[in-house]
Every structure is written in C-alpha cells, then in structure tokens.
Amino acid sequence: MASPTKPRHCAELLGIGPSIAEMVRPLTQLGEKLARTLPSGLGRVSGAEAPVVRIGIPAEGTLDALIAEETGLTAHSLMGLGPKRLPLLASFEAAPVLRLLDRTFGGRGLLPDPLPTRFPLSAELLLARMEDAIAAALSAGMGGDDVHRVMPLRRDTVLAQLAPFGAGEPLLRIVLEVDEAGAEPWSLALAFPLGTLASALVAPRRKRRAVTRTARPGPDTEPFASLPIEVTAVLVDMTLPFSRLSALRPGDVLPVTVARAVPLRVDGRTIAAGTVGEVEDRVAVQIQNAF
Structure with a gap:
C-alpha cells in the first residue's frame, strides 16, 4: 500500500511574501522614480532651483542595527502607507537641515557652532515641509492612488522612542543624495520593512489589476497651482x-x-x-x- 503523499502548498496559499532579495529591484526602481519627482518638491521647500537627486544601492538591515549606527542629532519621521498606515521611515541628519534653514532665511548655509542638541521650532517647521515633499513623491512613485498614499505620522530624534516597527524586522534602506547649486551635498535615508515593501511594490496575485482613473489636475493643484499668470x-x-x-508733448495733461x-x-x-x-x-x- 502506497504511503500518503504529503500535501504541498504554493506560497500564495500559505501567505508567504517576497524575500528581502526579491525586493531590492522594486525598491531601486522606486528610488529612480523619486530621483525624478522629488527635486521639484525639495526646490519648493528651499525656494531655490530644483536640486539633483541620486539614489544609492538598497541595503539590508533591522531597526536594532539603525539604532546602533545612530550618531548625533537626527530627525526620524515615521510615515504611514495607505489606509492601514503601513510604516516606513525617513531620517534627516541635523547638519543639512540647519544649513537649509540658514539659506531659507537669507544666509549662506552656515552651521551654528556648536550644533544644538535639539531642533529649534523653525527647523521643525522646515522638517514638516520636507516630510510633505517626500510623502508626495513616494505616493506618486507607488501609484498615486489612495491605497498607496503616504502620510507623515510623527517625528522624534530618538529612534528607539519612535519605535517605527519591530526591532528585528527585516528591512531595506536606501539613501538619496541631494546636490543643490551653491550648497554642500546632503543626504536623507528611507527605510522600509519587508511587509510595507511587499504591499507597496508587489502587484497582488490571482486578482485582476483594477484600472485607476486619476482626476484631472485643477487650477489649485500642481503643476498649475504655482504657474505665474500676468493679471x-x-x-x-x-x-x-x-x-x-x-x-502730445512732455507736460501735456490728459x-x-x-x-x-x-x-x-x-x-x-x-x-x-x-x-x-x-x-x-x-x-x-x-x-x-x-x-
């Protein structure tokens, strides 16, 4: 009598998602989209010419590893993706933020000496605008619909207190290098847990892809909102x-x-x-x- 065959189930039935290695390419493609869409948003934040944004190679890590690498004053922004607010993290070191703040107020981009131990209120307001620019670029890069809309949730300078996701959860981190005219290059880092990446960048299987119709932009939305019109x-x-x-001669009165x-x-x-x-x-x- 033949022994019963052990059943085998495919990854879709078991709910097994993609691995970290499988998400490197989709994240790189997202980074390439950010390199094209983020400069205009950062240009509006600084009030200057749109910078050049370059992407680095995605690197594997965990939250524990990021906490161990943390040095100096850094603003960590927790963002949520879609209705479930799936977490992702944007990190800004103090030096580029304070240089940008100085230029915003007409300075030459100089750093205070010594560096502050906390961000001043004006820097917090600037960080909020930078978060909005990154969230808008991420939303557009992931599809631009409500399911892929990214929103800033909260910010902290201590990553352990922010606790954006599980300490040992696998994640991919990508660094964006920002090169502005007349200023020192700076960088910002984005970290995505595997679950967020899978939901954002992997098309659902066994389902027909829904056709999303985006509304036409109006006069109060970009790219028309900032277009100068002579009235x-x-x-x-x-x-x-x-x-x-x-x-008519000079001095005549009409x-x-x-x-x-x-x-x-x-x-x-x-x-x-x-x-x-x-x-x-x-x-x-x-x-x-x-x-």
Missing part, C-alpha cells in the same frame, strides 16, 4: 484721435476718469471686475464680480 487691472481705457496723439468697475484681464480676456481702493497705503482692487 492686468485696466484703470483707464480712453480713445484719442490720431492728430491729438501725435501732438483728463481721465477712473471707471467704477475696473476690469481684470488675463491675455486680453476679462476674468473679473472690481472697485479701486487702498490697503496699507497701496492701491488695491476689491473684486465685485468674477466671470
């Missing part, structure tokens, strides 16, 4: 015969009357109308109608 307020619109126009409804025009098209007034010793137009 002209027409205070006087008058008609002169050519004979009078050709006879009596004019400012209309009650001052049109606002963009590229020759009237978009609104308002009345002329004054705000803090400056001429202003109060919008009465918008078309």
Whole structure:
C-alpha cells in the first residue's frame, strides 16, 4: 500500500511574501522614480532651483542595527502607507537641515557652532515641509492612488522612542543624495520593512489589476497651482484721435476718469471686475464680480 503523499502548498496559499532579495529591484526602481519627482518638491521647500537627486544601492538591515549606527542629532519621521498606515521611515541628519534653514532665511548655509542638541521650532517647521515633499513623491512613485498614499505620522530624534516597527524586522534602506547649486551635498535615508515593501511594490496575485482613473489636475493643484499668470487691472481705457496723439508733448495733461468697475484681464480676456481702493497705503482692487 502506497504511503500518503504529503500535501504541498504554493506560497500564495500559505501567505508567504517576497524575500528581502526579491525586493531590492522594486525598491531601486522606486528610488529612480523619486530621483525624478522629488527635486521639484525639495526646490519648493528651499525656494531655490530644483536640486539633483541620486539614489544609492538598497541595503539590508533591522531597526536594532539603525539604532546602533545612530550618531548625533537626527530627525526620524515615521510615515504611514495607505489606509492601514503601513510604516516606513525617513531620517534627516541635523547638519543639512540647519544649513537649509540658514539659506531659507537669507544666509549662506552656515552651521551654528556648536550644533544644538535639539531642533529649534523653525527647523521643525522646515522638517514638516520636507516630510510633505517626500510623502508626495513616494505616493506618486507607488501609484498615486489612495491605497498607496503616504502620510507623515510623527517625528522624534530618538529612534528607539519612535519605535517605527519591530526591532528585528527585516528591512531595506536606501539613501538619496541631494546636490543643490551653491550648497554642500546632503543626504536623507528611507527605510522600509519587508511587509510595507511587499504591499507597496508587489502587484497582488490571482486578482485582476483594477484600472485607476486619476482626476484631472485643477487650477489649485500642481503643476498649475504655482504657474505665474500676468493679471492686468485696466484703470483707464480712453480713445484719442490720431492728430491729438501725435501732438502730445512732455507736460501735456490728459483728463481721465477712473471707471467704477475696473476690469481684470488675463491675455486680453476679462476674468473679473472690481472697485479701486487702498490697503496699507497701496492701491488695491476689491473684486465685485468674477466671470
């Protein structure tokens, strides 16, 4: 009588996810996307020209190893991916943050001596803007939908107190080198636990991929929101015969009357109308109608 055969189940039925080695390539591809999308966000943070971002090679590690390597003042930002808030970590050393802060306030990017033991409030506000830029770039790089939306959750300078994920949980860490014109290059590090990487970068199996339709960008969203548009307020619109126009000389006076409804025009098209007034010793137009 033949002995019963031991059943074998595939990894999908057992719920076994990809290994760290299998996630190196997807994370590298994500890093390449960040190198293209993150510069514009960092440029808006610093108010300068968009920097050049280069990616390093993903390295395997654990939270315990990161804590052991921690030296000096560093801001660690815990971020959450999707509705389940799957954790990932962004880390910023103090020196580049303080240099960027000095440049933001018109300085040359000098460091205080000695370095502070904690970030000042102005640096905390700058860190929040940097977190938003990284979260937006990560969201776009992972798909741009609600399932892959990344949001900053909390921040701490002591990684052990932040406890972003399990101490021994396997993770991959990637370093982004940022090269800004006229400033010293700096870097930031992103760390992803294996579970977060698998959910973010591995397409689900045995399911048809849903088609995601993204909404068209509006005038209050990028890339249109920061686009400069020239608006002209027409205070006087008058008609002169050519004979009078050709006879004008310095010192001549033309009596004019400012209309009650001052049109606002963009590229020759009237978009609104308002009345002329004054705000803090400056001429202003109060919008009465918008078309």
